[in-house]
Structures are given as C-alpha cells and as structure tokens.
Amino acid sequence: MNDDKTRAAMLLGDAYSKILEALGLMGYPVKTDDNFAETSGRAARALMELVKPVNEIKSEIDQMLARTFSARYDEMVISKHNICFGMCPHHLLPVIYRVSVAYLPGERVLGISKLSRMVHLLARRPVLQEDLTHELAELLHTRLETRGSAAYLEGLHLCMAARGVEAHEARVVTSAVRGVFRDQPATRQEFLDLVTAPQMNLL
Ligand SMILES: [Zn+2]
Structure with a gap:
C-alpha cells in the first residue's frame, strides 16, 4: 500500500473507533460484546473495498483501454444488468446499481469482461449516480x-x-447517450428495449 492509502486506512480506523464510542453512548455494548472487538479496523477495510482510490481506478482503466481488439463487426456491443456497488456522496451510504452499457464500435472493441470490469470499477466511488452515468457514456x-x-x-x-x-x-433511474445513440432515436430505443425487457433466466 502506498503512503496515502495506509494513512487513509488509519484515519478510517480512528473514525470508526469514534463511531463505536457514539454507539456506546446510545446504549450498545461496544466494549463488552466481543463482536465489536475488531470492528473499527474491519469496517475501515470494508469501506476501502467499497470505495477504491482514484489513482487505482484510473490506472486499471488505462491498462484495459491499452489492450483493445480490432473490430470485426459494427453491431451494438452491450453489457447488460451488471450488479455493482458504490456509495452516495451525500450520506456515504451504499448504493446497489444495476448497470447496462452499450456502444457501437469504431476501429476497436474492448473485451466484454473488461467492459463489465470497467463498470464495476467506476461504480466504486462516492459519486452521484447522474455523474457516474454520464462518465460511463463519455x-x-x-x-x-x-x-x-x-x-x-x-x-x-x-x-x-x-x-x-x-x-x-x-x-x-438515469441514462446517458453519446454519438449515434443521441442522434438516432431508433438506436437509442433499441438499447432501451434491450435493457428494460423483462429478465429471462439463461440457466
Ligand atoms: Zn444519499
């Protein structure tokens, strides 16, 4: 871990100790019930999984975008119903997302698992859903x-x-479109129909 990340983990641990102290004042047995014994450190680590450092997200996305393939077709590529986790910046409480993204390839395509990975990564930030939506499309x-x-x-x-x-x-519910999806209502509608159709189980 780099210095900033180590320091962030320590600060979070301290902050969770304070939260436990407050819970004690609210009558909870935080000092006597051993379920709380390691909670401050554990909660700090959990939060750092829910929210990833900006530079880690950026470098992983740069790596993914550096390894694309020549496009062999020009049809819509879609990654549908990715269940992702993030955090709202107003309350720092978790948000569970179901994210669908699509694109019409230019010269290059991204592996479909990378597309899904990118969506999961970008969700793990304290950002507004509206901003996340626009950033994914952009x-x-x-x-x-x-x-x-x-x-x-x-x-x-x-x-x-x-x-x-x-x-x-x-x-x-939020949506964002760029390029052909913005200029051609039929393409946008095809995407919306695909992602909002009632779910049928594959298996
Ligand atoms: Zn909120």
Whole structure:
C-alpha cells in the first residue's frame, strides 16, 4: 500500500473507533460484546473495498483501454444488468446499481469482461449516480473512440431505502447517450428495449 492509502486506512480506523464510542453512548455494548472487538479496523477495510482510490481506478482503466481488439463487426456491443456497488456522496451510504452499457464500435472493441470490469470499477466511488452515468457514456465514446455509447443505471440508494422517507422500492433511474445513440432515436430505443425487457433466466 502506498503512503496515502495506509494513512487513509488509519484515519478510517480512528473514525470508526469514534463511531463505536457514539454507539456506546446510545446504549450498545461496544466494549463488552466481543463482536465489536475488531470492528473499527474491519469496517475501515470494508469501506476501502467499497470505495477504491482514484489513482487505482484510473490506472486499471488505462491498462484495459491499452489492450483493445480490432473490430470485426459494427453491431451494438452491450453489457447488460451488471450488479455493482458504490456509495452516495451525500450520506456515504451504499448504493446497489444495476448497470447496462452499450456502444457501437469504431476501429476497436474492448473485451466484454473488461467492459463489465470497467463498470464495476467506476461504480466504486462516492459519486452521484447522474455523474457516474454520464462518465460511463463519455468514457466509452471518447476513450474507446466509438461511434456512439449509452449507459442506463438503476440505483437502490440505502439513504432512501433504509432511512428518511423509507422508500423501500424506490429506484433511481438515469441514462446517458453519446454519438449515434443521441442522434438516432431508433438506436437509442433499441438499447432501451434491450435493457428494460423483462429478465429471462439463461440457466
Ligand atoms: Zn444519499
């Protein structure tokens, strides 16, 4: 681990110790119940898995984009219904996303597993769902030099589902399109039909 990451882990550990102290004041047996014994460090490590450092995300994405293939076809490439985890910047609570992305290849294509990996990586940040949606479409369009790209995200935000208005079923839906997907309504509609069709199990 680099210095900043080590320091971040320490700060998070300290912060979780404070949270446990507060839970103690709320009447919870944080000092006597051994389930809490290692919690501050464990919770810090868990958070650092939920949110990855910016430079790690950037370098992994750069590596993926450096290894693309010549396009043998020009049909829509789609990675559908990726279940990803992230965090909302307003409450620092988890968000569970179902992410679909698509693009129309230019000269190059990205392996389909890489496309999925890229989506998972970019979700693991404290960002607004709206920004994540636009960044996914933008990245595919500009960095992969596609003819067009699209992203469709459904987010279950724990800050909405588990507190406040307790809108358990509320899903936030966002979408973004670039290039051909923006210019040709039929292409955009084909994508939306594919990602919103009722799910049929393959197995
Ligand atoms: Zn929130």
